[in-house]
Amino acid sequence: MSLDKIKNLLDKNNFDFHFIESVDSTMSEVKKLIYNRDICLMANEQKKGFGRRGTTWESPKNNVYISILSKNILPIENHFLNNAFITNIICSVIENICNVKTQIKWPNDILINKEKIVL
Numbered sequence: 001m002s003l004d005k006i007k008n009l010l011d012k013n014n015f016d017f018h019f020i021e022s023v024d025s026t027m028s029e030v031k032k033l034i035y036n037r038d039i040c041l042m043a044n045e046q047k048k049g050f051g052r053r054g055t056t057w058e059s060p061k062n063n064v065y066i067s068i069l070s071k072n073i074l075p076i077e078n079h080f081l082n083n084a085f086i087t088n089i090i091c092s093v094i095e096n097i098c099n100v101k102t103q104i105k106w107p108n109d110i111l112i113n114k115e116k117i118v119l
Contacts, residue, residue, distance in 0.1 A: 006042075015040050015068075024048040025057075026067035038070040083107055 007017040015038045022045040023029045030041040043066075046059030059065055068086065084107075091102040091110055094117075103111040110117050 010040050014038055018042070021045065022047065022061070023065075025050060026065045030067040030069045033069070035069060038068065040066060040068050042066045080107070 003017075003019050010017045016033075016035060018030075018033070018039065018041045020029065020041065020043045023043045024047050026041050026043050026046060027050070028048075029043075030039055033039055033041070042064060044063070045061040046057065046065050049057030049059035049065065051057045070082070087104050087108045087110065091104060094100065094102050094110065094112075100112050102117075103114070105111055105116070
């Protein structure tokens with residue numbers, strides 16, 4: 001799917017879409033943006049990506065790295081539900097488009113044939 005199609009699809013669902021070729025971290029970058037709508041920020045490379053609890057996140061070039069910033073509709077105690085919801089949606093899209101079975105390794109790694117996918 002082209003970046004324009006992604007942008008149009010997200011726009012219809014109240015998201016602003018930002019694509020940056022290379023960033024230190026999508027999470028750090030998305031937090032810098034001022035927003036009135038939800039934001040999806042996508043990058044082709046992260047130079048200083050990080051995971052939960054500050055762990056290093058290997059982020060080689062030519063993959064897809066996404067951070068989503070949305071208005072919290074759940075109490076902070078239930079923030080993991082947003083992650084579970086989005087990860088399940090991504091799995092559903094992959095299964096429907098690619099006709100493969102996916103699995104989730106908590107919190108958000110998507111596996112096909114027990115291998116983490118790299119887009």
